[in-house]
Amino acid sequence: MTRSTSGAAQAAARSHSTLENWLRAQGSANTRAAYRSDFTMFGSWCSHQGAIPLAADTATLAAFQAARIAAGDSPLTIRRRMSALSSFYCFAVEQHVVAVNPALGVSRPKVAADGPSPTAQLSEAAVAACRAAAAALDPRLEALVGLLVCDGLKVAEALALDIDDVSGRAPATAVAVWRRGAHERTVLDLATARAVRRCIGGRVAGPVFVSERSSQAGNPTRLTRFGADHLIRQLRTGPAAEPVTANALRRFHLEAR
Numbered sequence: 001m002t003r004s005t006s007g008a009a010q011a012a013a014r015s016h017s018t019l020e021n022w023l024r025a026q027g028s029a030n031t032r033a034a035y036r037s038d039f040t041m042f043g044s045w046c047s048h049q050g051a052i053p054l055a056a057d058t059a060t061l062a063a064f065q066a067a068r069i070a071a072g073d074s075p076l077t078i079r080r081r082m083s084a085l086s087s088f089y090c091f092a093v094e095q096h097v098v099a100v101n102p103a104l105g106v107s108r109p110k111v112a113a114d115g116p117s118p119t120a121q122l123s124e125a126a127v128a129a130c131r132a133a134a135a136a137l138d139p140r141l142e143a144l145v146g147l148l149v150c151d152g153l154k155v156a157e158a159l160a161l162d163i164d165d166v167s168g169r170a171p172a173t174a175v176a177v178w179r180r181g182a183h184e185r186t187v188l189d190l191a192t193a194r195a196v197r198r199c200i201g202g203r204v205a206g207p208v209f210v211s212e213r214s215s216q217a218g219n220p221t222r223l224t225r226f227g228a229d230h231l232i233r234q235l236r237t238g239p240a241a242e243p244v245t246a247n248a249l250r251r252f253h254l255e256a257r
Contacts, residue, residue, distance in 0.1 A: 014097070015043075015054040022091040025230060030242065034089035038084040052144055054098060058105035061085065065106060075109035082108050090226040120251045122244070126237040133235055135195070140209055140223065141231045146192030148249040153177060153186070155228055155246045161208040163200055168192055 019039060026032045039053075045064055046053050059079040061082070068078055086103035093101050122130070129148050134141040157177050165176040165183075173193035188196065199210060203220070210220035211227055233243040254256040 011052045011054060015052060018054065019088070020097065021095070022088050025091065026233070033174045034080075035084045035087070038081045039088060041081070041143060042085060054092065056102055058102045061102050061106045065108070069109070079108045087226065090224065094224050094226050108186040111175050112170050115222070121255070122237065122248050127249070127252050129237060130235045130249070131191075137234055138231060139195065139201075140212075141234065143192065144223065144228060144231065145235070145249060146189060147175075148196045148246060149253050150189035150192050151175075151186055152250065152253040154250065155225060157227065159207075159209050159223055159228055163203060163205055163208055166196060166200070166208065170197075173197070 018038075023036055025031045027187060035223055042064055043053055045067060046056065046060070049060075049063075049235070065078060065082060073081070086101060089098060089101040089103050092098045116180040122140055126140060131142070131145055131149070134145045144155075144158055147158045148155070153175075159181070160178060161175055166173065167176070168174050170188075170193040171190050172187065174185050174187045175196070177186050178184075196208065206220055207222040209228070211223050229246065232246050232249070235244040236242075237244060
């Protein structure tokens with residue numbers, strides 16, 4: 001076996017190992033099946049292009065998206081496929097397998113505003129159940145759910161919060177959220193404010209949301225989007241229901257206003 005052939009085999013094995021670990025991290029069998037299908041299609045396309053998924057750059061992903069558009073995929077299907085690939089690369093970044101997520105640089109097609117929303121609509125009872133479950137599971141999850149459903153923050157905005165961005169005591173606790181190039185002050189819902197304080201605990205500096213693994217090691221680092229999604233997927237609205245998503249939680253806030 002030549003050195004180049006050996007290197008290609010090692011790269012393929014590493015890609016397969018990362019794929020399987022990523023799929024095992026998904027909380028739903030349906031999600032795992034859908035993600036596997038999307039990634040298998042991408043992997044097959046890469047093989048025909050002489051590319052390796054883990055070595056793909058933004059241009060490679062943009063070419064794949066263009067190929068799927070030409071094949072007749074709908075904008076909604078394209079967005080789903082790219083979302084799956086972005087989740088894979090986010091996981092690979094967190095596991096230090098790749099340095100960057102190339103999917104972040106690809107502009108996805110827009111879905112018609114008057115089309116049906118792919119995001120689940122949660123009832124007040126479902127959200128109340130999610131908040132109760134979150135409080136029992138993890139203080140980070142409790143605070144994150146509160147920020148999404150009561151205060152309307154996006155996941156990225158919540159994860160970007162530092163302890164210095166939190167000011168005041170309940171019922172006047174506020175956070176400084178970075179939006180459109182400036183900080184906006186948002187006064188928090190009372191229950192959310194208390195949850196955020198519990199999430200911070202005795203820490204006096206650093207991110208509000210930290211990864212559990214790094215915190216246990218005594219060197220807390222900021223919770224990633226993949227880590228946040230993993231937390232949220234622990235929530236269910238019923239015994240046989242699909243995992244709750246961040247988009248569904250924030251949709252509840254937007255429609256309740």
